Amino acid sequence: MFTDTSRPLGGGGAGGNAQTSKLQPDPNMMQLPSERWPAGWLPKTLRTRDLTILCLFAVLLITNVQLVAGGGAAGFLYWMLGFFLFLIPSALVCAQLYRFFPGEGAVYLWARKAFGGFWDTFLGFFCNWWPGAIGLTVEVGAFVSSIQALHPDWLAVSWQQGLAEILVLLLAQALCFLDQQRLQRILNIAFFAYVSMVALVGLAGVFWVISGHQLQGDFSPQGWQLSSANAPIFATVVVALLGIAIPLNLGAEVTHERNGYTYLFWGVLITIVGYLFATFAILAVLPAKDLANPAFLGLVFRRAFGPGLGDAISVINYLILAFYFVCATAAYNSMFARLLLVAGVDHRLPRPMRKLSPRRVPINATIVQTCINIVFVAVLFFLTPSANGLSTTVFLVIMNAASVVWNIAMIALFLCGIILGIRFGSQFKQRWLVPFPVLLLASLCGILASCVAIYSTFFVGSPVPNVLGNEDWVFWVLLTVLVSLVIGAIYSFLAPEAEDLIALLHSNKSASIARKEAPNGQGFQTHQR
Numbered sequence: 001m002f003t004d005t006s007r008p009l010g011g012g013g014a015g016g017n018a019q020t021s022k023l024q025p026d027p028n029m030m031q032l033p034s035e036r037w038p039a040g041w042l043p044k045t046l047r048t049r050d051l052t053i054l055c056l057f058a059v060l061l062i063t064n065v066q067l068v069a070g071g072g073a074a075g076f077l078y079w080m081l082g083f084f085l086f087l088i089p090s091a092l093v094c095a096q097l098y099r100f101f102p103g104e105g106a107v108y109l110w111a112r113k114a115f116g117g118f119w120d121t122f123l124g125f126f127c128n129w130w131p132g133a134i135g136l137t138v139e140v141g142a143f144v145s146s147i148q149a150l151h152p153d154w155l156a157v158s159w160q161q162g163l164a165e166i167l168v169l170l171l172a173q174a175l176c177f178l179d180q181q182r183l184q185r186i187l188n189i190a191f192f193a194y195v196s197m198v199a200l201v202g203l204a205g206v207f208w209v210i211s212g213h214q215l216q217g218d219f220s221p222q223g224w225q226l227s228s229a230n231a232p233i234f235a236t237v238v239v240a241l242l243g244i245a246i247p248l249n250l251g252a253e254v255t256h257e258r259n260g261y262t263y264l265f266w267g268v269l270i271t272i273v274g275y276l277f278a279t280f281a282i283l284a285v286l287p288a289k290d291l292a293n294p295a296f297l298g299l300v301f302r303r304a305f306g307p308g309l310g311d312a313i314s315v316i317n318y319l320i321l322a323f324y325f326v327c328a329t330a331a332y333n334s335m336f337a338r339l340l341l342v343a344g345v346d347h348r349l350p351r352p353m354r355k356l357s358p359r360r361v362p363i364n365a366t367i368v369q370t371c372i373n374i375v376f377v378a379v380l381f382f383l384t385p386s387a388n389g390l391s392t393t394v395f396l397v398i399m400n401a402a403s404v405v406w407n408i409a410m411i412a413l414f415l416c417g418i419i420l421g422i423r424f425g426s427q428f429k430q431r432w433l434v435p436f437p438v439l440l441l442a443s444l445c446g447i448l449a450s451c452v453a454i455y456s457t458f459f460v461g462s463p464v465p466n467v468l469g470n471e472d473w474v475f476w477v478l479l480t481v482l483v484s485l486v487i488g489a490i491y492s493f494l495a496p497e498a499e500d501l502i503a504l505l506h507s508n509k510s511a512s513i514a515r516k517e518a519p520n521g522q523g524f525q526t527h528q529r
Contacts, residue, residue, distance in 0.1 A: 015440040032112060034104060034345040037332060043360050045252045047183040051247045051263035052270070053184075053191045057331045058243030059087075060271050062198055062321075063142060063298070065278045066238060070291050071230040072218035075279055078230075082237035083272055086449040087244065089442035090410070093269045093417035094245045095261035096439055102260055104252035105342030107413060108244055114416040114423075121495050125343055127409035128486035130337040131402035132246065136172075136329050136373045137380075138399065140165040143325040146318045149295040158391065162381025169377070170369050171330035176366040177336070179359035180253060183334060190327035193320045198274055200313065201297060204304035205281025217283030219394045235456030238449055239403050241271070245413065249338040261433065333366050340365035393467045400457050401480035408485075410430045414443040414450070499502065 068075040087222070094106075103109045111124025137369060144161050147154050168227050175183055194199075209215070217223070244267060254260045285300045298314035305313060340364035344353030357363040376398075384391040420440050425432070434442075462473035 013030050032109070032346045034342045035109070037345065042250075042253045044182065044253055044255050045184065046250060046259065047245075048259040048263045049264070050184050050188070051250075051259055053256065054187060054190055054247040054250075054331060054335060055244055055263060055267035056195070056270060056274075057187070057265070057328050058192060058246045058335075059241055060195075060198070060274050061142075062278060063145075063242065064200070064236070064240040065275060065282055066291060066296055068233055068240075069217070069282045069286075070288075071233040071257035072225040072288075073220075073283065073438060074230050075233060077224065077226060077285070078233045078237050079272075079275055079279065081234060082241055082449070083268075085240045085445045087239050087241060087268055088272065089414070089446040089449075090241070090244045091264040092439065092442040093224040093414055093446065095264050097413075097417060097420060097434050098251065098260045099257075099433055100246055100428055101422060102251050102254070104250065105339050106248035106251040107409070108339060108342055109251075110416045110420065111130055111412060113417040115412075118492050119251075119412075121343075121348055122488050123409060123412035125339055125348065126492060127405050127485075129336055129339040129343075130484060130488065131406035131409070132332060132339075133369045133372060134376065134398065134402055136169065136332050136369065137376055137395070139325050139329040139517075140168040140172075140373070140377070141323055141395075143168050143329075145294055146321040146325060149298055150315065158381050158386040158516070159298045162377055164373050165175035165377045165381070168326055169373050171326055172333055173366060173370040174362065175327070175330035176333050176370075177357070177359070177363065179315075180250075180361060181333070183330065183361075186320075187327050187331055190324045194324040195270075195274070197317045198278055200317070201300055202277035202281045202301050205277075205287050208281075208285045208304045208428065213285075213286050216287045218281070218288070227478060232456055232460040235460065236455045238407070238453035240275075242403070242406055242410065244268070248333045249335045254411065268398045333369050334361070337362045337369060340368065389464060390469050393464050396463055397468075397473075397476045397480055399486060401477050404454050404457055404477070404486055405483045407454050410450045411447050414446040418441040422510050438524075 039230055068078060071078065098106055099297050101109055101113055105125075106130050108120060110122035112120035115123065121453050144164050147164065148156070155164055175186065244264065249261060250261055282300060283295065285303050286296060290296060290299050295314075297317055298311075301313045301317065302310035304310065340349060340353045341356075343349040344351060344355075344362075344365070346369075351364070351398075352364045353368070355362070355364045380391045380395055384394055421436050422433055425436055458474050458477060459501065462468045464473075468476065
């Protein structure tokens with residue numbers, strides 16, 4: 001990653017760099033094919049508002065509030081710890097790295113610049129893509145929960161839930177056939193409807209208080225205490241805040257480079273306000289015994305506004321949520337497909353992964369992700385016995401293992417901030433957004449938060465103790481994580497070899513064509529020179 005600047009690069013003429021023999025890192029050295037593709041190979045349509053909405057699709061999920069509110073007033077403190085130790089550091093590091101190296105599949109690109117071969121594929125691509133790709137099932141599961149909240153008898157049977165999730169995956173795939181600009185318009189409509197309902201949840205809490213009702217949550221001094229009993233909430237908070245970098249997978253489709261980091265400010269601000277406002281409302285209106293109810297949002301509206309108006313708002317809320325989660329599935333599919341696209345361009349995956357549709361979207365990549373999730377859903381609902389909650393347990397094990405892998409990817413991202421800040425900071429003096437000590441502090445805070453979240457995932461106890469005890473929980477989650485990492489490591493080890501083989505085959509093919517086209521073999525001789 002270092003080059004002697006006393007020699008001109010790429011056959012260029014002598015310049016200012018030729019006057020010194022000092023070794024400096026070269027950001028252009030060993031560029032990936034995806035970095036050399038011409039400007040405009042993907043349409044530049046994404047503005048700050050679009051990126052902000054994509055960010056909020058990833059990190060602002062109202063159902064997360066139910067879990068955090070279970071800790072009482074201490075949930076506010078865990079939110080603040082998550083914001084200051086993870087969310088804000090993530091935004092700072094992503095903004096600075098994008099300022100240094102903007103591009104498609106940004107997290108993969110940064111890992112390449114920081115770690116080089118193998119690790120770029122393992123940490124930058126696999127550990128970011130795998131959790132996100134399998135995470136589509138979280139969104140389709142939330143769709144099913146929204147429908148069930150409308151009527152308890154709807155989608156009550158396991159096979160009905162599985163069929164509904166597959167239909168949502170197919171519908172989301174149909175949305176992914178649209179060009180990014182048209183898809184973004186639909187996503188924007190869905191998000192504005194969704195955030196309106198989140199705001200209405202907060203207003204329900206305010207209305208409850210100003211109407212003279214007593215706060216239902218535990219706001220006593222004891223309720224604010226952090227303890228080992230509520231410590232697992234911090235891991236929940238960190239997992240809820242994962243994903244702020246996902247929109248940068250579309251880094252080459254941003255209308256202006258500045259949009260690629262200004263969205264992070266608005267994304268962080270809206271996330272903080274949204275989670276705190278909704279948490280207050282739920283703690284104000286609902287007693288602790290009602291927090292476990294899957295239809296808890298409907299209870300908030302009913303208690304705050306009365307049976308008539310509250311029930312009507314509840315129905316509208318869950319219809320909007322159902323539509324929103326279909327769109328969220330499409331958004332996730334679209335954003336993570338960009339990692340497959342870039343890996344295809346860079347010969348890390350077969351060439352079909354880089355195929356763009358006539359509307360300039362990575363169509364094969366989205367189809368592959370949809371198929372993976374359909375298979376996963378089919379295994380969960382049609383092949384895994386539903387007795388004793390086994391299918392739910394399998395789902396929780398895989399999702400928690402995926403969150404561990406994603407946190408490993410986040411640790412790598414924070415390390416990228418430190419490494420690239422040191423390696424290229426002197427060359428990019430005009431591109432610094434924050435001083436390096438601030439970037440270093442943010443990276444260390446993020447690493448600490450990710451490590452705590454990983455530890456909590458394993459050791460705070462099984463979420464399904466009736467099916468898996470604590471020791472069995474650790475075993476199965478650890479096994480799933482290790483299997484995932486081994487698969488990723490083997491793939492990452494073989495990918496460069498495949499790239500070299502492709503380059504060799506391409507070279508031999510070019511030589512053969514030149515030999516056939518040139519008279520008396522002269523063309524081949526020219527090629528050899």
